Amino acid sequence: MKILVLNCGSSSLKYQLFDMTDESVLAKGLVERIGIQGSRIKHNRASDEPTIRETDIPDHTFAIKLVLEMLLDSKSGVLKSLDELGAVGHRVVHGGEKNDRSVLVDESVIKDIEDCTYLAPLHNPANLMGIRAMESAMPGVPNAAVFDTAFHQTMPPKAYLYGIPYRYYQKDKVRRYSFHGTSHAYVSSRAAVLLGKPAESLRIITCHLGNGSSITAVDRGKSVDSSLGMGTTPGILMGTRCGDVDASVILYLLEREGDPKRVSDIIHKESGLLGISGISSDLRDVQDAALKGDSRAMLASDVLCESVKKYIASYAAVMSGVDAIVFTAGIGENSDYTRREIVRGLEFMGVRIDDSKNDGLRGKEAFINADDSKVKIMVVPTNEELMIARDTMRLAGK
Numbered sequence: 001m002k003i004l005v006l007n008c009g010s011s012s013l014k015y016q017l018f019d020m021t022d023e024s025v026l027a028k029g030l031v032e033r034i035g036i037q038g039s040r041i042k043h044n045r046a047s048d049e050p051t052i053r054e055t056d057i058p059d060h061t062f063a064i065k066l067v068l069e070m071l072l073d074s075k076s077g078v079l080k081s082l083d084e085l086g087a088v089g090h091r092v093v094h095g096g097e098k099n100d101r102s103v104l105v106d107e108s109v110i111k112d113i114e115d116c117t118y119l120a121p122l123h124n125p126a127n128l129m130g131i132r133a134m135e136s137a138m139p140g141v142p143n144a145a146v147f148d149t150a151f152h153q154t155m156p157p158k159a160y161l162y163g164i165p166y167r168y169y170q171k172d173k174v175r176r177y178s179f180h181g182t183s184h185a186y187v188s189s190r191a192a193v194l195l196g197k198p199a200e201s202l203r204i205i206t207c208h209l210g211n212g213s214s215i216t217a218v219d220r221g222k223s224v225d226s227s228l229g230m231g232t233t234p235g236i237l238m239g240t241r242c243g244d245v246d247a248s249v250i251l252y253l254l255e256r257e258g259d260p261k262r263v264s265d266i267i268h269k270e271s272g273l274l275g276i277s278g279i280s281s282d283l284r285d286v287q288d289a290a291l292k293g294d295s296r297a298m299l300a301s302d303v304l305c306e307s308v309k310k311y312i313a314s315y316a317a318v319m320s321g322v323d324a325i326v327f328t329a330g331i332g333e334n335s336d337y338t339r340r341e342i343v344r345g346l347e348f349m350g351v352r353i354d355d356s357k358n359d360g361l362r363g364k365e366a367f368i369n370a371d372d373s374k375v376k377i378m379v380v381p382t383n384e385e386l387m388i389a390r391d392t393m394r395l396a397g398k
């Protein structure tokens with residue numbers, strides 16, 4: 001079966017086409033600047049050079065029409081007919097409390113996604129546009145919704161409740177949801193395979209460290225705590241998001257700036273690595289500047305490493321121990337320096353890195369712990385698209 005995976009943002013659309021007989025990627029691409037001047041599609045077939053087409057792309061329906069044309073194109077295409085497409089999997093950011101797993105889309109699922117829009121106002125409407133556009137382009141082909149929040153729905157109330165009056169949870173479902181669930185699910189299950197043990201026997205801490213980041217405690221295959229929250233700013237320091245801050249700081253900013261929208265921009269777009277360093281939200285730029293002696297860049301990198309270290313230690317406490325720590329996403333997969341600084345000082349917990357295995361390791365599955373380390377330390381590149389394709393195939397095959 002061939003499965004198309006779509007990740008729709010408000011002005012962009014990423015896609016990958018999988019052949020599920022061997023889980024290979026036949027083609028992938030990106031539509032950018034939907035509804036904005038200068039829109040274009042960049043399409044890659046396996047290892048070919050990308051095909052780029054610049055054209056007006058007024059909306060998601062048109063974007064999807066272009067994607068399907070590219071997939072069928074006699075030169076850049078990989079399909080002879082759209083009949084080969086078995087199903088479409090959509091990344092959907094928020095599924096609320098109701099959706100604890102991936103589902104086939106019907107009208108009640110669409111209503112659930114709409115109902116969760118107040119929790120993900122930027123993402124859910126864009127995800128819905130993709131679903132609607134696909135339904136009209138290919139009626140009868142099943143669409144599956146794979147939620148970023150679903151994996152974390154196993155968190156117990158003691159992990160997801162905030163210490164504010166309970167009525168806000170009862171009435172408005174104000175609680176921790178956390179995100180990147182598809183990534184945490186993928187890397188924790190892959191880690192279990194690499195460890196040669198059933199996921200149900202392992203306590204794993206997964207560190208998804210990218211531009212957006214989250215840490216998850218995966219206890220015997222289930223998420224029991226995770227560092228993002230009702231929104232996407234808490235937890236560790238991110239590219240432009242602030243990570244954990246005292247609620248009083250937000251109240252202070254509100255008083256000082258006098259405008260909630262302005263404060264929202266500060267904590268989402270002007271904080272994190274960028275906010276502290278004043279240089280960049282990209283860790284490579286920040287660490288380059290730190291190497292040249294920039295003290296604020298050094299501080300930004302230090303705050304990031306320290307915040308991850310604290311989450312690892314506290315999640316080990318949550319699970320009464322830890323068998324493996326897994327690093328993934330842009331920073332986790334590529335930055336040997338950051339991995340080393342994070343685990344430095346955790347030797348008391350039985351965590352010992354082997355510098356010769358860690359140094360220079362980029363984007364590859366590997367164990368980087370010392371042979372005598374009680375806790376395994378692993379790098380596992382994430383693959384959210386494959387996880388979405390697998391869920392979609394399972395649902396569509398039923």
Ligand code: AMP
Nearest residue numbers: 210211212282283284329330331334335
């Ligand atoms: P992602 O959001 O997963 O694409 O991750 C983006 C982040 O990964 C950015 O902060 C990049 O600077 C960071 N990153 C990618 N490669 C490296 C590297 N070799 N060293 C340090 N950071 C890296």
